[in-house]
Amino acid sequence: MRYIIIGAGAVGGTIGGRLFESGHEVVLVARGPHLAALRENGLRLAVPEGVRTLPVPAVGGPQELTLQPDDVLVLAVKTQHSAPLLDAWSARPVAGGGTAGELLPLLCAQNGVENERLALRRFRRVYGVCVWLPSTHLEPGRVAAAGSPLSGILHVGRYPAGRDATAERIAADLSASRFHAPVSDDVMRWKYAKLLGNLLNALEAVAGPVTGELRRALAARTVAEGEAVLAAAGIGHPGREEQEAVRGDRVTLVPVEGEERGGGSSWQSLARKAGDIEADHLNGEIVLLGRLHGVPTPLNGALQQLANAFAREGRAPGGLPEADLAELLDG
Structure with missing residues (x-):
């Protein structure tokens, strides 16, 4: 599975950086000076173990990628920015036929409870993520996560309810990447x-x-x-x-x-x-x-x-x- 992190700020950058550290294929999606810094110097991930620079690929949008059937989209922007990004990504073709909205799982790793409803209008496979992750993003190219021994707790579940093999697999990847990631049958409750x-x-x-x-x-x-x-x-x-x-x-x-x-x-x-x-x-x-x-x-x-x-x-x-x-x- 390749994880495409749409919004590589405090939450998205930490999730993407930790997944990359544990050996997963990751692409960060960012904009402006943050994107330029990621492309030039990589992601600087500051955690209690130290500051490391990770050469995570970074792009500015879906037009720069060829989506694959095993991609996982992780939306990690503020809710006020969700709708245009959901529009842009849902219509993108996936190699072999079909669109991202029809085929790919989309995780809403965001605060609030509106994102999943917005996503379900455009994506067939939507997953909620309840994010407890103390992290900071104040300067381009750098994200800090102060949690220890784990970086955060990420409840994962199908939206509007339930679980499936994809949720279990994603949770396993997160659990192996310095997160506690329980799978929930009612993630919106969390x-x-x-x-x-x-x-x-x-x-x-x-x-x-x-x-x-x-x-x-x-x-x-x-x-x-x-x-x-x-x-x-x-x-x-x-x-x-x-x-x-x-x-x-x-x-x-x-x-x-x-x-x-x-x-x-x-x-x-x-x-x-x-x-x-x-x-x-x-x-x-x-x-x-x-x-x-x-x-x-x-x-x-x-x-x-x-x-x-x-x-x-x-x-x-x-x-x-x-x-x-x-x-x-x-x-």
Whole structure:
């Protein structure tokens, strides 16, 4: 199996780099300065064992590849970038006949719960991946993953539900590449649990680390809104004990040479001045479900708007004044 990683950022770069290290054929798909750096110098993967340069092939898009019947597509971009990439890749021919959308498995290694629905409109074989992978991508050509002894936990399952031989084989490859990769018959259950944790991405992005009484109180209320919405929608998810039983001591954050982890994926979007952010598909998912089921979600709505404004205006992460934070809590 050849793994084509569409989006070689923090998550995609780590997954691709670890698979390449363990002997699998991998192609990274990137753009702009990141693509140029990957082509010129290879992928610099910084992990607790050290920093290594991996000569992983890199391309700018599907037009640069001849797809093969045993290829696996791994979508690892933010949700706001998914639709055009799904369009571009699904229509590509596969050697021997047929298109990628008809024949190839597509894994959504992404936050949120919308990507799989978008993918299933275009791909027949869609797999969800619940990603617990502490990683950072702030400079072209370099990705850092601070997890040890494993880089992350990747639940894999067929979408909308079930498992098959392909899911088992992919999970085996990931498990041999410094990941814990259980196969789940209901992978979206795990992705909804991850969504609740990701509701704090916007808070961290606009206000900095979630420490201190004020930020912790905002965090608790934000997650409580999400839990109330999922309950009203009848959407189940693993509780804290079940999640902790899976995590155990498999992934512990360890300092990485030359890397000071500043924050999660949304924080990194602001730090890189990406111009957009994933809040519409994290906090915005809770806002949407709240409107559908009559549950108020004022904090998630406010954080969604703030994160979008920070991204649109190019503001640095963590710049929201304390007075504005207090007003959020009082509102």
